[in-house]
Amino acid sequence: MKKLILLSLSMILAIALCSCGEVQEPPASGSPDVPSALFDLSAYQVDAEEFRGLTYEASVILANVGTYENNYWKTLGRLSEDMPEKAFAWLSENSEETQETVSAVNEAIGAAYDKLTSIDFGENADAAQIDTEVRALYDGYSALYALVTEPSGARENFVLSLSDLIEDIESANDALLGLLSAGE
16 A cells, blocks of 8 residues: 555656646747857858859840840840740850759749748848848849840830849859958
């Protein structure tokens, strides 16, 4: 009988001790918070530099395609449905790039952008500045990609958009390059 009472008391004591522990609520987002102390600024800068280089190089190629399209459009006097294909044929004749390689690079840029913008850098001010310029560079690049792969409207608007996007991309690239070289 004593053993049964001792067993009962020890179980009650164990239950009481367990209920005294601190209860941790899961975060509201449903996923565990990753402390910003785990954020590696150096690795983020390396990834941002790779993204910058790839995106800027692809933008130069697209700007050349856009310039060819403008010249073709101007010569023809109207927008042609096969203009993008002719522009990419010109690109293939004058470089190692093709419409397929440009498309593959576009997908790689999108994946790199998704990776960079999904990183939780907490309140790191340097990373926040880099993130702003990464987003600006991607916005300019993706608008340029859409412009040259699906030209529409008036040629004058096309030319203005092409010029503005090239300027936006150069500005974001220079700002991002400055931020990344300042961290060295």
